[in-house]
Amino acid sequence: MGTIKQNLANNIETLGKFDATDLTGTIPAANITNSSLSDITTIPPSTSGGDLIQTVASDPPAPDFGDIWYNSTEQKIKLKALGIGSWATGGNLNSARTNDSGSGAGSQTATLCYSGDLLPAGGKTGNTESYDGSSWTEVNNLNTGRSLTGGAGTQTAALAYGGTPTPPTSTTDNESWDGTSWTEVNNLNTSRLYATGSCGIQTAALEVGGLNPSVAIVNVEQYDGTSWTEINDLNTARFVNMCVGTVSAAKSVGGTPDPVAFAVEDWNGSSWTEVTEMNTPRQGGGRFGTQGSTVIGGGYDGTANSALTEFWDGSTWTEVADLAIGRNNGGAASSGTSSSSGIYFSGTAPGSAATEEWTVPTGNQSIQGS
Numbered sequence: 001m002g003t004i005k006q007n008l009a010n011n012i013e014t015l016g017k018f019d020a021t022d023l024t025g026t027i028p029a030a031n032i033t034n035s036s037l038s039d040i041t042t043i044p045p046s047t048s049g050g051d052l053i054q055t056v057a058s059d060p061p062a063p064d065f066g067d068i069w070y071n072s073t074e075q076k077i078k079l080k081a082l083g084i085g086s087w088a089t090g091g092n093l094n095s096a097r098t099n100d101s102g103s104g105a106g107s108q109t110a111t112l113c114y115s116g117d118l119l120p121a122g123g124k125t126g127n128t129e130s131y132d133g134s135s136w137t138e139v140n141n142l143n144t145g146r147s148l149t150g151g152a153g154t155q156t157a158a159l160a161y162g163g164t165p166t167p168p169t170s171t172t173d174n175e176s177w178d179g180t181s182w183t184e185v186n187n188l189n190t191s192r193l194y195a196t197g198s199c200g201i202q203t204a205a206l207e208v209g210g211l212n213p214s215v216a217i218v219n220v221e222q223y224d225g226t227s228w229t230e231i232n233d234l235n236t237a238r239f240v241n242m243c244v245g246t247v248s249a250a251k252s253v254g255g256t257p258d259p260v261a262f263a264v265e266d267w268n269g270s271s272w273t274e275v276t277e278m279n280t281p282r283q284g285g286g287r288f289g290t291q292g293s294t295v296i297g298g299g300y301d302g303t304a305n306s307a308l309t310e311f312w313d314g315s316t317w318t319e320v321a322d323l324a325i326g327r328n329n330g331g332a333a334s335s336g337t338s339s340s341s342g343i344y345f346s347g348t349a350p351g352s353a354a355t356e357e358w359t360v361p362t363g364n365q366s367i368q369g370s
Contacts, residue, residue, distance in 0.1 A: 053077065085311070086321050087297070090343065090355035091135040095127050096120075098348045099147040101240070101284060102196040104331035105158035105177075108343045108357055109133030112158050112177065113331045114142055115149045119351035124165055128182070130155060131343070131355070140181045144173050148329075150195030152205035152223075153177070159202050159223065161188055162195035162210060169193075170213040174228070176202065186227045190219045194239035196284060196329075197252050204247045206267070209255065211239040216257055220272075222247055232271050236263045240283035240329070242299070245291040251275075251312075253296055256283045260302040266291055278317050280308055284328035286344030288358075293339040295358060298347070300328040305349055309358070311339065323356055325349050 054069045063069070068079045093113060100116030111131035118125045126142030142160055149163030156179035164170055172187035192210030200206050203225030210217055218233035234252065241255030248269035255261045262277035278296065285299025285306070294312040298305065307326035310317045323344070330347025340360035346352050 084320065085295070085309070085340070085358055085360035087309070087323050087356045087358055089324065090133075090345075090357045091131070092355060093129055093136050093346055093353040094138055095125070095129070096351055096353035097125065097127070097346045098351045099329050100331040100346055101148045101163075101194065101329050102150040102198040102243075102331075103160060103163075104333050104343075104345070105151050105153040106131075106155035106333045107338075108333065108341045108359075110155040111333050111343055111345075112153075112155045113345060114151070114158075114160055114177075115146050115163060116331075116346060117147045117351075126182075128177075131345075136355075142175055142182050143184060144171075144175070146171065146173070148193040148195065150192075150198030150207050150210075151331075152198055152200045153202040155179070157202040159205055161198070161205075161207060161223075162192045164193040164213075168213050170211065174223075188221055188228050189230055190217065190221065192217065192219070192239075194284075196239070197241040197243040197255070199243040199245050199250055200247050206243065206245075206247055206250055208243050208250070208252050208267075209234055209238045209241050220267075234265055234272050235274055236261065236265070238263070240300075242283075242285055242287040242296055244287050244289050244294050249291040251291045251294055253287065253294070254278060254282045254285070254299065260300065276312075276315075276317065278310055279319060280306065280310070282306055282308075282328075284330075284347075286323075286330060286332040286342065286358075288333055288342035289339030295339045295342055297342075297344050297356075297358065298323050298327050298330070300348075305347075325352060325354055325356070327352060327354075 096119040097116035103115045105112045114128040124145040126145040128139050129136040130139050146163035146165040150161045152159045158177040161174040170191040170193040172191045174187050175182040176185045192212045194211045197208030205223040207221045216237040216239050218237045221228045222231050238255030242253045250267040252265045260281045262281040265272045266275050282299030282301050286297040289295050292314040297309040305326040307322040309321045311320045327347035327349035331345050333343050342358040345355040
């Protein structure tokens with residue numbers, strides 16, 4: 001490979017290993033006689049397990065995700081990675097409901113639920129509840145009671161748009177939540193119900209597809225904190241689809257008609273592209289995460305309410321776990337940006353106050369041989 005013109009004899013350890021801990025800077029190209037690697041024909045085998053993987057007596061105190069090491073005490077190769085996700089029971093809503101669909105905002109431990117059809121008596125509601133990670137508390141209601149709304153934002157800064165105040169009508173109504181009360185703000189351009197294709201935050205939200213009032217539409221609108229603007233349409237008209245992400249990188253999953261769509265489309269900020277379909281087509285399930293890391297839980301599969309949960313890792317959909325209660329048209333935290341933590345509540349099962357929390361454990365895991 002040529003000769004490095006520098007005295008590095010003191011840096012050569014036993015077994016030919018090279019210690020570079022006291023070296024700084026870079027070696028000038030002029031000091032390398034031949035920079036080509038074409039003369040190397042073989043690489044000698046490693047004489048120690050620590051050559052390519054760090055050997056430690058105990059796990060590192062704060063490894064990064066993807067770090068790999070050999071624990072000589074346990075005699076195991078280990079890595080920092082995500083575990084297998086599962087659902088756990090959370091606190092029940094005060095008011096059982098269904099058809100709140102896209103009406104959720106926040107994260108697993110700071111969630112807002114609003115609108116829906118109250119059970120058992122029925123009737124459209126503006127009922128709003130706030131979740132602290134263990135229990136729900138009644139807070140101020142929407143100005144217009146409705147169901148099948150879209151939603152975006154956080155527990156203290158949310159939007160509620162679209163839906164149906166009186167079936168089979170659809171509405172353009174849009175309300176903004178400031179952490180205390182709801183205020184009427186600028187409406188959608190196109191009325192719709194089953195507005196579950198919703199995602200984003202209060203000042204940058206998307207509404208994707210829907211039913212207007214009895215026909216599936218391809219219309220997509222973007223909210224900038226003041227007004228809604230029509231942007232490029234979906235490739236496939238649908239409603240009760242599940243949407244995650246942001247105004248510049250979103251994913252619309254499943255929906256209907258078709259009768260239940262496999263179709264998954266990605267938004268890059270300017271156009272929609274068909275991408276890999278789910279294993280089991282569904283509509284109206286819980287959803288959270290990002291365009292490249294998505295969890296879809298439950299939904300209606302065309303025959304029955306499903307408990308299946310699928311995870312998208314950026315290239316493949318994988319079935320990972322089941323909900324305790326199969327259901328659809330429930331609420332989910334639409335602003336959750338992590339696929340390792342989420343929440344799904346209420347829904348048609350046939351109607352429910354139940355809350356389930358999704359968690360993927362993190363930690364040091366052993367690499368097992370087959």
